[in-house]
Amino acid sequence: MLLNSDVLLGLTVPFIGTTLGAAVVYFMKKQLSDRVAKALTGFAAGVMVAASVWSLILPAIEQSEGLGFWAFLPSVIGFWAGILFLVLLDRLIRRLYLRAQKSTNGMRTTMMALAVTLHNIPEGMAVGVVYAGLIAGIGDITAGGALALATGIAIQNFPEGAIISMPLHAQGHSRTRAFIDGTLSGAVEPLFGLLTVAYAGLIAPAMPYLLTFAAGAMMYVVVDDLIPETSAGERSLVGVMTFGVGFTLMMALDVALG
Numbered sequence: 001m002l003l004n005s006d007v008l009l010g011l012t013v014p015f016i017g018t019t020l021g022a023a024v025v026y027f028m029k030k031q032l033s034d035r036v037a038k039a040l041t042g043f044a045a046g047v048m049v050a051a052s053v054w055s056l057i058l059p060a061i062e063q064s065e066g067l068g069f070w071a072f073l074p075s076v077i078g079f080w081a082g083i084l085f086l087v088l089l090d091r092l093i094r095r096l097y098l099r100a101q102k103s104t105n106g107m108r109t110t111m112m113a114l115a116v117t118l119h120n121i122p123e124g125m126a127v128g129v130v131y132a133g134l135i136a137g138i139g140d141i142t143a144g145g146a147l148a149l150a151t152g153i154a155i156q157n158f159p160e161g162a163i164i165s166m167p168l169h170a171q172g173h174s175r176t177r178a179f180i181d182g183t184l185s186g187a188v189e190p191l192f193g194l195l196t197v198a199y200a201g202l203i204a205p206a207m208p209y210l211l212t213f214a215a216g217a218m219m220y221v222v223v224d225d226l227i228p229e230t231s232a233g234e235r236s237l238v239g240v241m242t243f244g245v246g247f248t249l250m251m252a253l254d255v256a257l258g
Contacts, residue, residue, distance in 0.1 A: 006143060007131050010150045011193040014127060017154025018120075018186025021161025025169050025178050028162075035238055038230050040155050042239030045226035046246025047152030048218045054254040055130055055145035056215035060208040078209035082216025086122060090224065093118055116160050117185045123153050123221070124189035126214035128196025133207060135197070145254035149218075152246065156226065157186055 057075055064071040127150050133141040165182030169175055196210075230239025 006147075007135065007197065010131055010147050011124075011127060011190045011197070013147070013150040014120075014123060014153040014157055014189045014193075015186045017157035018161040018189070019183045021158035021163075022165040022179050022182025022185075024162045025165040025175050025182070028166070034233065037159055038236070038239040039242045040158055041226050042230040042242035043246035044152045044156035045222045045230065045239075046243040046248075047148055047155070047250045048222050048226070048246075049243075050247045050250035050254070051130075051145060051149035051152060052215040052218045052222075054251060055141060055149050056126075056211045056218070059133060059141045060211040060215075063211075064208045074208035075212040078212030079216040079219075081209070082122075082213040082218075083220050085213070086217050086220040086224075089118060089122065090220075116164060117188055119221075120157070120160075120186055120189045121192050122214075122217040123157075124192035125196050126218055127153060127189070128193035129207075129210045129214045131193070132197045132201075133211060136201070136204065136207070142254055144256065145250070148250045148253045152250065153189075156221075157189075161186060 057079070060075045060078065061071055064074045067073065127146070130141060130146045130149055134143060134146050161182045164185050165178040168178035168181055173181070230236060230243065
């Protein structure tokens with residue numbers, strides 16, 4: 001499958017978000033402020049919800065129109081497969097966190113880095129599936145919608161990069177070492193995105209299932225991780241407003257560029 005510069009850029013955008021997040025170790029002594037973290041999380045959630053609908057679910061349903069009354073079935077199956085996959089993955093991640101809490105500081109940060117890395121795998125696959133559909137000209141997938149999805153994931157990855165790099169520096173690692181380790185936690189995203197694009201041509205008939213699998217995985221992340229983070233504590237209005245901004249921006253991009 002031919003990869004042009006736009007596709008390669010889209011696959012790399014989430015990794016760039018992680019890299020920029022890890023780079024804050026050079027400029028900050030403390031974690032991101034609560035207001036900034038909620039704004040970034042809310043915006044990412046809005047983009048990901050809108051992208052799940054316009055860039056993933058609707059194109060999948062359109063591609064299944066030949067099934068007539070049952071056109072919704074591949075989307076339902078794929079969506080639930082994505083949710084259940086994330087349920088299993090989250091159980092593994094939670095076990096890693098529980099072990100981390102009982103470990104030394106160095107081991108704790110290592111396990112948390114591994115948990116973040118595992119969490120990034122389905123996100124990389126989601127971006128890869130969308131770009132595979134874009135290259136194949138499937139349904140209503142647009143370049144703007146694919147890039148918006150990648151951007152939303154990149155914004156979500158920004159604080160994740162900081163979560164890895166800043167504790168490492170606090171434990172005595174140099175800023176450069178902490179930055180490199182934080183950056184590497186996001187390296188799986190372009191890798192799995194590229195693999196998904198490369199092999200999508202072999203499983204083209206399953207594309208509706210793959211698209212909605214990605215949607216289910218993304219929606220799980222939004223409901224289980226992002227929305228609770230935006231609504232917890234004070235300044236929840238910041239997250240709500242940026243959620244709306246992200247949702248409408250993604251919707252506008254997909255419709256305008258479609």
